[in-house]
Amino acid sequence: AQKVTQAQTEISVVEKEDVTLDCVYETRDTTYYLFWYKQPPSGELVFLIRRNSFDEQNEISGRYSWNFQKSTSSFNFTITASQVVDSAVYFCALYNQGGKLIFGQGTELSVKP
C-alpha cells in the first residue's frame, strides 16, 4: 500500500528559528515522485518542490531546503530563519499512477513574531 505520514500535526516556533517538517512515505514502486505543498488560509495548494525517486540530491531554494533519503523513505523539509509569512499548513505527497497524489495529513506551522 502507498502511504504518506506526517507525524507532526502542529508546530509552533518563534520567528527566525529553523524548523524541520518530517515526511515518511511507503511505496513499492521503483519510480515515483514526491512533492511538498503549502496551503495558506486562502486554501490554495502552492507547489514548493517535486523530487523523483532517482534523484537523491538535496535541494536548497532560498530559506527552504529538502532532504530526500531513500534508505529511510523520508523527504523532510526545513525552513531556515522562519518568518511569520511561513505560517501555513504544509503537505507532503506521493505520486501514484493515474494522476493520483497521496497526501499526508499535513503539518500546521505557526510562526510567532
Next chain:
Amino acid sequence: KAGVTQTPRYLIKTRGQQVTLSCSPISGHRSVSWYQQTPGQGLQFLFEYFSETQRNKGNFPGRFSGRQFSNSRSEMNVSTLELGDSALYLCASSLDDRGRYGYTFGSGTRLTVV
C-alpha cells in the same frame, strides 16, 4: 500565464440538491484531477481526467461524477447532496498524467451543505 481557475469559490446548497463545480486548467495542460478536503479525512483523491477520459477514480460513491471537455476544462457533479459533502474541492492540472511535471492547484470551491 493564467493559473488553474475554479468556479464558483463558494457555494451553499441544501441537502438533496445537486451541484456542479468547474475547473479550467492551465493552458496546454491535459490532465485534470479533483480532490476533496475535509478536516477529518484530509485531502482525498476523487478522479483524474486526461484527454477527456477518466483515468482513475478514488473511493467515493457514484453520486460523485465528472467529465472533461475537448478544451481540457473539467466539471465535477455531486448529486443528492449530503451534509458530509461539505468540503473544499480542489482541482489540479498537469501537462501529462504521469506526475512528471507536477500539479498546479486552483484556489478551490468551498461547498457548504445545509
